[in-house]
Amino acid sequence: MLFIEALNRASTQPNEKKLIARAKYRSVISHKDSVDLSSAAHQVKEIHLDSQAKIPLTAATSIFANLIEHVLNHLINSNVHLHSPEELNLETKEWKLFLQVPPLTKQKSNKSDEYVTPEVLQHPPAKQLIFHIPVKPSYGIPIEMTVLLSHHHGSPTAPSIFHTLSTESWLPVLRTPYSPDFLEQQVTHHHILLDQDGEPDQLSPLYVHINQSKIMGENMLSPQVFGLRIWRSKNNTLTPVVLGDKQVGLLFVGHYKPIEGTPISEDEKARQASNLYTKA
Numbered sequence: 001m002l003f004i005e006a007l008n009r010a011s012t013q014p015n016e017k018k019l020i021a022r023a024k025y026r027s028v029i030s031h032k033d034s035v036d037l038s039s040a041a042h043q044v045k046e047i048h049l050d051s052q053a054k055i056p057l058t059a060a061t062s063i064f065a066n067l068i069e070h071v072l073n074h075l076i077n078s079n080v081h082l083h084s085p086e087e088l089n090l091e092t093k094e095w096k097l098f099l100q101v102p103p104l105t106k107q108k109s110n111k112s113d114e115y116v117t118p119e120v121l122q123h124p125p126a127k128q129l130i131f132h133i134p135v136k137p138s139y140g141i142p143i144e145m146t147v148l149l150s151h152h153h154g155s156p157t158a159p160s161i162f163h164t165l166s167t168e169s170w171l172p173v174l175r176t177p178y179s180p181d182f183l184e185q186q187v188t189h190h191h192i193l194l195d196q197d198g199e200p201d202q203l204s205p206l207y208v209h210i211n212q213s214k215i216m217g218e219n220m221l222s223p224q225v226f227g228l229r230i231w232r233s234k235n236n237t238l239t240p241v242v243l244g245d246k247q248v249g250l251l252f253v254g255h256y257k258p259i260e261g262t263p264i265s266e267d268e269k270a271r272q273a274s275n276l277y278t279k280a
Contacts, residue, residue, distance in 0.1 A: 005182055005245075008092065015182065019188075029054075035081075036225075037155050042180060045100065045101040045260065046098065046099075046101075046102055046260070046261065047098075047099050047100075047240075047258040047259060047260050047261075048096050048097060048098045048257070048258070048259055049096065049097040049099070049240065049253055049258060050095075050096050050259055051085075051090065051091070051093060051096070051258070052094070052097045053091065053256060053257045053259055054085075054091070054256045054257065055255050055257065056255070057086065057255055058255075059178060059182065060186055060187075061178065061254060061255050062179070062225045062242075063183075063186055064190060064254065065084075065132060065133070065241075065252045065254060066176070067135075067145060067147055067174070068082065068147070068192065068230060068241065068242055068252075069082045069159055069191060069250075070131075070133055070171060070174050070235045071133075071149065071171070072105060072125060072225075073132050074131070074169070074225050075161060075173050075224075076157055076222050076225070077098075077212070078222050079106035080222065080225065080249070080250055081247060081249065081250065082087060082242065082250045082251070082252045083214075083250060083251050083252065084249065084251075084252050085135060085251065085252075085253070085256075087208050087214075088206075088209075088214050088251075089209075089210070089211065090209055090210065090212070093209040095205055095206055095209060097202070097203070097205060097206075097207065097243070097253075099198075099229070099240055099258075101238050101258075102152035102153060102155075102193070102195055102229075102238065103152075103153045104153070104236070104238060105174045106255065107253070113264065116208065125164060126150075126158035126162035126163065127149060127153040127162050127163070127165075127167055128149065128150045128162075128167070128231070129148070129149040129150075129161070129165055129166075129167060129168075129169065129262055130146055130149075130167065130168045130169070131146065131147045131148075131149065131168075131169050131170075131171055131225045132144055132145075132146055132170045133145050133147065133169075133174050134172075134173045134174070135174050135176060135183060136173050136174065136176060136177060136188075136242050137178055137179055137180040137182070137183050138176070138177050138178060138180075139179075139180070140180040141180075142173055142279075143180070143183050143184060143188070144188070145186075145188045145190075146188065146190075147190050147191075147192060147233055148190070148191040149191070149192055149193075149194060150191065150192070150193045150194070150233070151193070152193040152194065152195045152231065152277065153268055154193070155196070155197050158247075159194065184198060190232070191232070191233040191234070192231060192232055192233065192241065193228070193230070193231040193232075193233055193238065194228075194229075195228070195229040195231060196228055196229070197227065197229070198227035198229045198243065198244070199227055200218075200226065200227045200245070200246040201245060201246055201247065202227060202229075202244075202245055203243060203245035203247070203248045204245075204247075205249060206248065207279070210248065214248075215247050215248060216245060216248070216249050217229055217246075217248040218245070218247065221249050222245065223246075223251055223254070225244035225245075225246075225248045225249060225265065226244060226245070227244060227245075228242070228243070228244030228250070229242065229243055229244070230242035230243075232238050232254065234272075239254070239258055240253055240254075240256075240258065241253060241254035254279070255272070
């Protein structure tokens, strides 16, 4: 995934066997990874991404995006590619994307166990998955980074990977063009949530702005990315970082600041301005 022109695209090396400089990580998964919020946190929160509300892409952001791409390649068992809005020339266009933020924790049911079917009671809970990734600098030994993947609690059922995969997985080397000193300064543990409840064409507002040669089409993409949403869990807050679409594929939006509420339309702005003028 090419985010910064001055740097080469990070790639993977399947069978590189070298010593790994291990960074500290939490080997035991704790419920503390999911923050215990009040019932108000379970209410649906509407947000939108605005083309004007972004921060510049950085090398640190690029590393985070490549870690996600690396994990998705492993989960989907396919060579997926994360696009950036800059790569698709979307940073020069005006657009908005509307999303609903899933709850951080599972909402407790008011029903007693006698109302729950035996199948539900016997169904094992979804596991959290840890992926260990050796990140290779331009020279020297790799530095281990970890990605903790959780299922979001807005859907009654979790994808099968949270029941069938091992709790911990060691992925192939992720090669980068960055120096060892730079990698050692980066965050080495990330927590993300997987959400497959989005619409397959959730990026349709962007179609008109993207060069048609950049649109792959659903025949060229894995159906597993259609409607996919990846959220970053940090400081008791979920923010969208990846959106999957049947035409565009996977789009990284981690450097766009989510805005709560519904934006005011141009007509509404004009009406409010007219009212202010009349009152004056």
